[in-house]
Amino acid sequence: MPPLTTSFTVNGRSYSPPAGPVVALCLDGSADEYLDAALARGRMPHLQRLAVGGFRGLARGQMPSFTNVNNTSIVTGVSPARHGVPGNYFYDVARGQEVMMNSAQFLRAETIFPAAQRAGRKVAVVTAKDKLRDIFAAGLIDVGGIAFSSERAAQAAPATHGIGDVETLVGPTPDIYSGEASVYVLRAGVRLLAAGRADFLYLSTTDFMQHKYAPEQPEALDFYAALDEQIGALLELGARVGITADHGMNAKQRADGSPNVVYLETVLGQRFGPGFRVILPITDPHLVHHGALGSFAQVHLPPSAAPGLAEVLEFVRELPGVTEVLDQRTAARLLELPPDRMGDFVVCSGRDVVLGRTPEWHDLSLLEAGLRSHGGRYEEMVPLLLSTPLAPAYAAKAQGDPRNFDLFDFLCNGTTA
Numbered sequence: 001m002p003p004l005t006t007s008f009t010v011n012g013r014s015y016s017p018p019a020g021p022v023v024a025l026c027l028d029g030s031a032d033e034y035l036d037a038a039l040a041r042g043r044m045p046h047l048q049r050l051a052v053g054g055f056r057g058l059a060r061g062q063m064p065s066f067t068n069v070n071n072t073s074i075v076t077g078v079s080p081a082r083h084g085v086p087g088n089y090f091y092d093v094a095r096g097q098e099v100m101m102n103s104a105q106f107l108r109a110e111t112i113f114p115a116a117q118r119a120g121r122k123v124a125v126v127t128a129k130d131k132l133r134d135i136f137a138a139g140l141i142d143v144g145g146i147a148f149s150s151e152r153a154a155q156a157a158p159a160t161h162g163i164g165d166v167e168t169l170v171g172p173t174p175d176i177y178s179g180e181a182s183v184y185v186l187r188a189g190v191r192l193l194a195a196g197r198a199d200f201l202y203l204s205t206t207d208f209m210q211h212k213y214a215p216e217q218p219e220a221l222d223f224y225a226a227l228d229e230q231i232g233a234l235l236e237l238g239a240r241v242g243i244t245a246d247h248g249m250n251a252k253q254r255a256d257g258s259p260n261v262v263y264l265e266t267v268l269g270q271r272f273g274p275g276f277r278v279i280l281p282i283t284d285p286h287l288v289h290h291g292a293l294g295s296f297a298q299v300h301l302p303p304s305a306a307p308g309l310a311e312v313l314e315f316v317r318e319l320p321g322v323t324e325v326l327d328q329r330t331a332a333r334l335l336e337l338p339p340d341r342m343g344d345f346v347v348c349s350g351r352d353v354v355l356g357r358t359p360e361w362h363d364l365s366l367l368e369a370g371l372r373s374h375g376g377r378y379e380e381m382v383p384l385l386l387s388t389p390l391a392p393a394y395a396a397k398a399q400g401d402p403r404n405f406d407l408f409d410f411l412c413n414g415t416t417a
């Protein structure tokens with residue numbers, strides 16, 4: 001057996017994992033309120049022990065507070081300015097096309113996984129949504145690692161996923177629109193670990209339940225209790241566990257329950273004329289979650305006869321519900337985003353407000369039980385938990401401005417024992 005204490009360096013960051021198993025969890029959409037609600041009711045006894053015996057705090061996620069952006073940051077350890085994925089979606093100005101970024105071809109940085117595998121670890125990455133698998137699997141399968149999704153568990157094959165018997169190992173493929181799609185991801189981690197087939201894992205769930213249920217609703221509490229059971233099993237197997245989230249989640253509706261939307265393309269068109277292009281980087285194939293409505297937008301000015309940028313920015317800043325408007329250069333600097341995959345300016349909205357294109361573009365009938373979503377500043381802070389106590393330097397770092405994409409740093413380098 002090769003030594004398991006080998007260090008490795010990726011994107012200028014060094015990792016020295018312990019010899020034993022290491023498991024990083026990204027609990028999609030887990031605002032700290034979800035953990036609080038479940039912990040207060042005694043529904044997460046394993047997490048409670050973990051928090052007391054190890055560390056529980058908050059970390060700053062990456063803006064915009066969307067899934068692909070943050071998962072890609074966590075697995076590369078760097079911001080989108082470096083890794084190149086600023087949303088689920090961007091407008092390719094040169095090609096005149098709106099492009100979905102669910103493929104590794106958009107990555108400008110390596111993930112830490114191939115390096116960990118080459119250093120002698122048995123790496124496995126499990127995600128709920130298959131859309132993330134290609135990014136997570138980049139360069140990993142070729143060096144002997146494993147990467148699959150619960151959404152397409154049955155389709156995993158050794159040549160393409162590094163594993164072919166997922167359903168035998170974990171159970172039948174779950175419905176992606178279910179809590180089980182996420183519990184399955186953690187259970188897969190438990191089974192891979194128990195079978196000795198992996199010792200360095202990244203497990204990333206989906207936020208279907210958080211989009212649908214508020215923290216104190218029974219369905220959410222049952223869901224977190226089910227996750228807790230699997231966290232307990234990981235700890236039982238001797239894993240060092242680190243937990244964070246990609247973003248939080250807030251209700252985005254008016255008092256009467258209707259979605260609280262600012263339709264940017266509509267209002268810009270009414271004020272300045274046609275041609276504005278509003279890109280909503282939350283857009284993905286899973287529209288039932290959020291109707292493509294989030295609290296962040298990239299806006300491209302009309303290609304010809306554009307009004308002055310300053311005038312447009314001033315107008316948007318005055319719109320009720322809008323909290324932040326930044327020109328491209330300022331947004332790229334402050335939010336650490338790649339300028340060539342941005343609009344001319346970005347817009348963020350309030351805790352209970354989302355941004356849309358036009359009323360016709362969004363199918364609000366998909367939103368069965370009110371609108372809960374994310375994307376802005378109010379979903380930026382996320383939980384950070386480690387199962388072992390922090391070493392002094394990392395305890396100090398946790399008091400500063402820790403990022404959710406420092407998860408592997410904290411997990412590999414930051415804890416004692």
Ligand SMILES: [Zn+2]
Nearest residue numbers: 028029067246
């Ligand atoms: Zn997410």
